Amino acid sequence: MHKTSIKQFKRKLITIFFLICLVSTDIVFAAGIIISASVDKNQITLEDTIELSIKITGVRNPKIPVLPTLSDFIIRSAGTQSSTQIFNSNVQTTTIYKYLLIPKNEGTFIIDPIKLEQSGNTYNSKSISVNVQKTNPKTSNVNKSVYAETSVSKINPFINEQITYTFKLFRRVEARNLNLSMPFDETYFRKENLGKAKRYSQLINGIAYDVDELSMALFPINSGKAIIPSSMMELDLIYQRESNRRRDPFSRFFNDPFFGRNSKSDHKILTTKPIEINTQIFPNSGKPKGFRNIVGRFSLSATIGKDILELGDTTTLTVILSGTGNLMDATLESPNLHKNFKIYPDQPIYKQSIHGNQIGGEKTFKFALVPYKTGKQTIPSIELNYFNPEKNAYITTSTKVINLTVMPGVGNENLNLVTPSTPRTDQKNSEISILARDILPIHTRLESFKNLSIGNNTKIIYVLSFFLPVIIYLFATVYIRYTHQMNNNTAFSRKHKAYIKAKQSLNHLSKSNYQEKDLVKKLSLIIREYIGDKLNLQGTAFTPKEVEKTLIDNNFALEKISIIKKLLKKYESMQYSPISINEDQGLINESINLLKILEEKS
């Protein structure tokens, strides 16, 4: 038990020690950092590349070394390798940075020491001398496993004459990662593609080569000398290694390039020679008028849609220009038919095609013709001048003369009439064609030009129109309800009519010629009836005492009750008194005032 725990403790100690060692390698190895630089070859041609390897030992995860200025090379990173070796507890870490140097110029160049700054110290490698030689044009392609060349179909073309620029890659070994650059000066040439690359085999001095060929059409657009710069092909060549595994039944399988075990890759950059082109101007002799720099071989044909048509009817004149050359630049003026036809040219349609290595195709020009005059009409020959570089001469191609007959129309048609914007679909095979479109005319009916601006007055009218009906409705509601109550509710009706009725009676009384006693009796009756109507009771049967009681029950003010009581008593006493009063109008007025007081209360 005790031994086991000691063993476990020892193991832990070893593990901890090992981990400390691993962690502190930077510190341990910092003292022994070595940087070295090497190249895979130092004698190369402009076609080759140099693999520069910078090996750093004695430090884990070193900083990226600083390369010196190498203006004569294109530098590309080719990856990093890192390895750790342990020999008898001695740990050694190596990191290799690889770079691909592509020479730009010939000569002897010194690759200055490469610097590494690590833990505050600077470490330098030794400098390397490299000699870059020019590729010998005479011997370069002989028996070479790979080479490239470019050619042009013509070095002294005319302006706008097509030249074919061809790049060919000859190889006897397998190639991968092909990258081709074919630059050209866009100020001097216009480029058209000539399709995909071709691949074929070719025997050169009895040696079979696989050839990859790519062409492009260049049209010089300016005269004078111009250089087509070097084309550059970058590729990896795959060489098969000889091995002793031929007898091994599995060797064939493992020798497959997929496994990459028995092959060697060589990165190459193949450059071609620049080509000088001297573009000529067109000869002046025989240069036709209206020549529009069309170069190639062309033919012109024309057809007419209908050769018999009515006045105002339309027909289409189709002119087709076909051939090889700069057809895309070709233009055609409208035929000179303005005296007899109205002409509407359409947008030309260009269809490009490739004939061998020649750009060509067909350009179609369409003109809608509307005859002005009836009778037999002739569309004269349409001509196009072009320059044929093969014959070194200007050539005129033309169409045949076309005859057509224009019949009188059914009715006169105004050519500027605007046809309906939506064509009718129910008329099949309709022969009405839209000749022109125009805006519809201005509006002239003056009564339609009323000012519709919403001014302040209009706004007031709008607001009133919105709220006035509501107000009228509210008034109507109140009135109708009132009328309804007056018609159906006796108490309500008596109460609301009491004052008017009493006042009318009093007025009537003042105009009548009653006896004094009758007058007083009548006045008393009117007052009591008024109170009866107000309280929906039988008023005529009231005595002054009953009036007092009823008014108190109905919450009349004591002061007013007292006045009524006094007046009614007065009427009573006057009614039964033998003395003559002679105060007719005074009593009536007093009664009216009393009614007013009571009405105020109610």
Place this chain on the structure above:
Amino acid sequence: MTIKKIVLSCLSIFIFFFLINSIWAQENNALTDISNANELYHDKDYIAAAKIFKNLIAEGHVNGYLYFNLGNTHMRLGEIGPAILNYLLAKSLLPRNESIEANLKYAINKTVDRLDPPRTGFIQELFFWVQAASLNEYFQLSILLNIFFWTVSIGYLCLRTPTWKTLKTVSMTALLFVFISTGIKYHLQSSQKLGVIIDKKIAVKSDTGIQNITLFELNEGAIIKINEGNGTWVNISLDADKTGWVPIKSIGYY
């Protein structure tokens, strides 16, 4: 007191008739101008015709046919941008007029960009019928239906029969419908502003200021939606993806 009332009444009547007369006189002057401008148009003096139409509009004469005629005049002068702007104005006042629609389409076809008016929003698509009438027409219809509804309501107070009740329900539904439509029309008209490019070609910038990135270019006559203004620059959009800033002087809007 009675004499005062008579004098006041006479004065009111006089002022009323004076105002009516002056309005009529103004209206007659405007109609004379329009007649003259139409004659100038027919005589192919488009510049003079356009001047009269523009003056009338500046004086506050609002009429769809006036904008339509001005649009035609601009078309004849080869000014597609102002023409489209005036057709759009005319269309907002006379939405069912086929001549305006036809000429607007014709003018749009003449532009480089050939942009139709920007797509409408969800509300406009939901309440599609609001485009069928102008705001003024909706107001007038609202007033008519309002008067009709309250009259029917009073009728129903007097004669409480099922016929009057049905009439009241129907008129109330119609009134609510027209009220909502009017509200939506007003909202759309005040919130969605359309504009037209009046310069030959303008660069639409990512922000205010010519130093900013040009997002896209628009040509004369392109119809755009105006989102917000910032003094001399306005934010415009064609759709959700195409939005940017243009100088306010390069566009016409309403």
